[in-house]
Amino acid sequence: MKLKRNIAISENGFLFNPETGDSFLLNPIAREIVNFLKEGNDVADVKQLLFDRYEVDLVTLEKNLEDFLEMLQHNELLDR
Amino acid sequence: MKKTKYHIAVTGLNNTDNPGPGIPVIRGLRESKDFDVRIIGLAYENLEPGIYMPDMVDKAYQIPYPSSGMNTLLKRIEYIHSKERLDVIIPNFDAELYTFIQARERLQKIGIQTFLPTMDQFEERQKANLSQYGEKYGVKVPFSKTITHRRDIEQLKDSFEYPLLVKGKFYDAYLAYSAEQVNSFFNRISAKWGMPVIIQEFIRGTEVNVIALGDGLGNTVGAVPMRKQYITDKGKAWGGITIQNDKMMELTRDLIRKTKWQGGMELELIKTNKNEYYLIEINPRIPAWVYLAVASGQNLPEALVKLALGLNPPPFSNYEVGKMFIRYSYDLIGDISQFGNLSVSGEM
Numbered sequence: 001m002k003l004k005r006n007i008a009i010s011e012n013g014f015l016f017n018p019e020t021g022d023s024f025l026l027n028p029i030a031r032e033i034v035n036f037l038k039e040g041n042d043v044a045d046v047k048q049l050l051f052d053r054y055e056v057d058l059v060t061l062e063k064n065l066e067d068f069l070e071m072l073q074h075n076e077l078l079d080r
Numbered sequence: 081m082k083k084t085k086y087h088i089a090v091t092g093l094n095n096t097d098n099p100g101p102g103i104p105v106i107r108g109l110r111e112s113k114d115f116d117v118r119i120i121g122l123a124y125e126n127l128e129p130g131i132y133m134p135d136m137v138d139k140a141y142q143i144p145y146p147s148s149g150m151n152t153l154l155k156r157i158e159y160i161h162s163k164e165r166l167d168v169i170i171p172n173f174d175a176e177l178y179t180f181i182q183a184r185e186r187l188q189k190i191g192i193q194t195f196l197p198t199m200d201q202f203e204e205r206q207k208a209n210l211s212q213y214g215e216k217y218g219v220k221v222p223f224s225k226t227i228t229h230r231r232d233i234e235q236l237k238d239s240f241e242y243p244l245l246v247k248g249k250f251y252d253a254y255l256a257y258s259a260e261q262v263n264s265f266f267n268r269i270s271a272k273w274g275m276p277v278i279i280q281e282f283i284r285g286t287e288v289n290v291i292a293l294g295d296g297l298g299n300t301v302g303a304v305p306m307r308k309q310y311i312t313d314k315g316k317a318w319g320g321i322t323i324q325n326d327k328m329m330e331l332t333r334d335l336i337r338k339t340k341w342q343g344g345m346e347l348e349l350i351k352t353n354k355n356e357y358y359l360i361e362i363n364p365r366i367p368a369w370v371y372l373a374v375a376s377g378q379n380l381p382e383a384l385v386k387l388a389l390g391l392n393p394p395p396f397s398n399y400e401v402g403k404m405f406i407r408y409s410y411d412l413i414g415d416i417s418q419f420g421n422l423s424v425s426g427e428m
Contacts, residue, residue, distance in 0.1 A: 006324060008402070016402060018323055018324040018401040018402060019323060019324055019325050020286070020307065020323065020325075020351075021288075021306075021307025021309070021321045021323040022307075076355075
C-alpha cells in the first residue's frame with residue numbers, strides 16, 4: 001500500500017491530489033503518517049514508527065491507522 | 081524585431097455569470113509573444129460587458145443574430161471587413177457556429193480565416209447523436225434519446241431510471257426526478273432552444289473537463305484538463321483547477337486522432353467512483369475557462385490563430401498542474417454616450 005507518487009503536501013498539512021483536483025487539510029498526526037508513506041515506508045514501518053514515538057497500545061494504534069488508511073484509499077490517494 | 085499585427089474579430093463578449101469565451105480568448109491573444117493584435121469585438125447585444133471592459137476590444141460592432149440568416153450576417157461582416165481588414169474571426173457561441181462553418185469559404189475568399197470544425201465534425205457530436213458518437217469512437221457515453229413531443233415523456237420510464245437529465249440542443253440541462261418535472265423542463269427548453277429535447281441518463285460522479293485544440297490532421301496541439309471546484313446554479317464553473325490526469329489526456333488525444341478534430345473544443349466528462357470516464361458533451365469551440373489554460377502554459381487562442389493563418393504552431397508538451405481560476409463580478413462604470421453610440425450606429 002503506497003501513497004500515489006504525485007501527491008503534494010505542504011508544510012502546513014495541505015494535501016493536493018493533482019490527479020483528481022481534490023484537496024484536504026491534514027491534522028498533525030495525519031500529516032506525519034502521510035509523510036512516512038511518502039518517504040516510502042510500508043504500513044508495518046509506519047506502525048512501528050508511530051508505536052516508537054507515541055504512548056499508545058498496539059490495538060488502538062492498529063485500529064486508528066487502519067481507519068486512516070481506508071480513508072486515504074477511499075479518497076484515491078493510495079496506489080492499489 | 082517588430083511583431084506582425086493581426087486584426088482579429090471575436091464574439092462571445094457576454095462576460096456575465098454565464099460567460100462567453102470572448103474575453104478570455106482576447107486576454108490570451110493580447111499575451112501573445114509572437115504577434116500583436118487589434119481586437120474587433122462582435123456583439124449581439126448592446127450590454128455585453130466585454131464591449132465596455134477597458135483594454136479588451138479596440139472597436140466593437142453589433143452583428144445580427146444567426147437566426148437572421150447567413151447572408152445578413154455576411155453582409156455585416158463584409159462591412160466590418162471593409163473598415164477593419166480582418167485577418168481572423170473567432171466565433172465563440174455554439175448557436176453561431178453553424179453559420180460560420182457554412183460561411184467558411186466565402187469568408188476565405190475575402191481574406192478572412194477561421195479555424196473551426198468541419199460541418200461533419202460539428203454535426204456528429206451534436207448532443208442528439210451522442211450515443212452513435214460514443215459507439216463510433218469507442219468512448220463511454222450516457223444512454224440518451226431525443227424527444228420532440230410531450231407524449232413521448234410517459235414512455236421514458238421504459239428506458240430510463242429517474243433522475244434523468246433534460247437537455248436543450250445548444251444549452252441548458254435540468255435534472256428531473258419525475259415525468260411531471262420532465263414535462264415542465266421540456267416546455268421551458270423547447271421554447272428557448274427548439275427541438276429536439278435530449279433526455280440523458282444521469283451518471284453520478286465528478287464533473288471534469290478538458291480544453292483541447294486539434295489541428296485538423298489528427299494531432300492534438302494542446303490540451304489541459306480541469307476539475308470544477310465551484311459550480312453556479314446554472315452549472316457553470318465559478319472556480320476550477322488544472323489537474324494531472326493521464327486517462328483524460330489519452331481519451332482526448334485518441335478522440336482528436338480518430339475524428340481529426342479541427343479547432344478548439346471542450347470535452348465534458350463525468351468520472352464515476354469506479355474510475356470510469358463518461359463523455360457527456362463536446363462543445364465545438366473554446367470554452368469560457370480558456371484563460372486557465374493560458375495561465376498554465378498553453379496559450380490556445382494564440383495557437384488557434386496561428387493554425388487559422390497556416391503558421392503550424394508546435395504542439396504544447398506540458399502545462400502547470402494546480403493552477404486555479406476564480407471568477408468574480410465587478411461593476412464597470414460606463415457612460416450613456418457609449419451605449420448611445422452603439423445603439424445608433426451599431427459600432428463603438
